[in-house]
Amino acid sequence: MAEGPLVHLNARQLRKVLKGRKVNIEFGVLKMKKHEKSLRGIRIEDVEAYGKQFRIRLSDTRVILVHLAMWGYWRIYKKGEPWERPKERARLVLRTLSHEAIAFSAPTVRLFRADELGPDTRWGSLGPDPLREDFSSREFFKRLKQCPKLPIGEALLDQTIISGVGNILRIEILFGAGINPRRKVADLKEADRRRMLRWIINLMWKWLEEWGREDEWIRIYRGKSKPCPRCGAQVELFRQQDRITYACSSCQT
Ligand SMILES: [Zn+2]
The missing domain is CATH 1.10.8.50 (Helicase, Ruva Protein; domain 3)
Structure with a gap:
């Protein structure tokens, strides 16, 4: 179970290999496949942790939201390194020229426009997070x-x-x-x-x-x-x- 500290730790690791990079994005969630085309050539602005959510901010202001819940986990591989986990469990794959970051078994992978996420009652109205700079x-x-x-x-x-x-x-x-x-x-x-x-x-x-x-x-x-x-x-x-x-x-x- 990923509690806030692990989410923040993972976000730091992801930020190191993804921030500012162009990525190729592949979804392992069927209903998300349709978005792959519109995400071609996109750059990752930042990877943020907010409570138990990962918010991957894209250069066109959209946000990929990932929630690991009880079973999900991230793995980061260097390009060409074999995955030691089954490919069919990959729910989101982010590929740069040098790395692959994969969210395995994550039950939630969603794509939001920046203006949709804030008001979203399920994912948007988070209480303050003590591990963030904006904690109040x-x-x-x-x-x-x-x-x-x-x-x-x-x-x-x-x-x-x-x-x-x-x-x-x-x-x-x-x-x-x-x-x-x-x-x-x-x-x-x-x-x-x-x-x-x-x-x-x-x-x-x-x-x-x-x-x-x-x-x-x-x-x-x-x-x-x-x-x-x-x-x-x-x-x-x-x-x-x-x-x-x-x-x-x-x-x-
Ligand atoms: Zn006691």
Whole structure:
């Protein structure tokens, strides 16, 4: 499952080989094939990460949006290097003179005009992303306050409130901040919201910058019936919005 930090890491890698380059674009999604002709000779302006979305900006202002969801992944090969993954799983292939970047098994590959993406209710109205330069904590708190009845564990997964936080992150953020995932947004005090935001920023940046190293920041995810590393009580397992949740009911109040 690609959470924000992996999306940003992949976007950095893609940017290195694609930014400013002319590309040949091939879609592995049948209904997208018709666009290939109009994309011939196009240049990639930039590859952006926004929450869990990749936004590949093209020189004619159109945007290719890719979402990896649970199964998708990127691979970058030098030209001529064999792919170690089945060709039929390639959903998007971007070819430059020197490299091939492939989104395998990505369930979402879409093409938008720049003016369509912003207002699009499914893909456009993203909450602020803590890993982007344009992150605004004020905007995050504003969007949070609009859902007072939502349990905070569900609010953090809502990409229109904050983008890039997935299941592992929200579990560890709330554990770090000592906030029970079942608590309603309206019951959080100003100090709770501030402390939670510090944990959001710390853990997302830590994961991004220390990618591939030991995940010592993961303390209770998958820790069912193990003792809580802070107070020794048993870690509890339950579901929220159909996602597995771990929490310590003794020190997450
Ligand atoms: Zn505890």
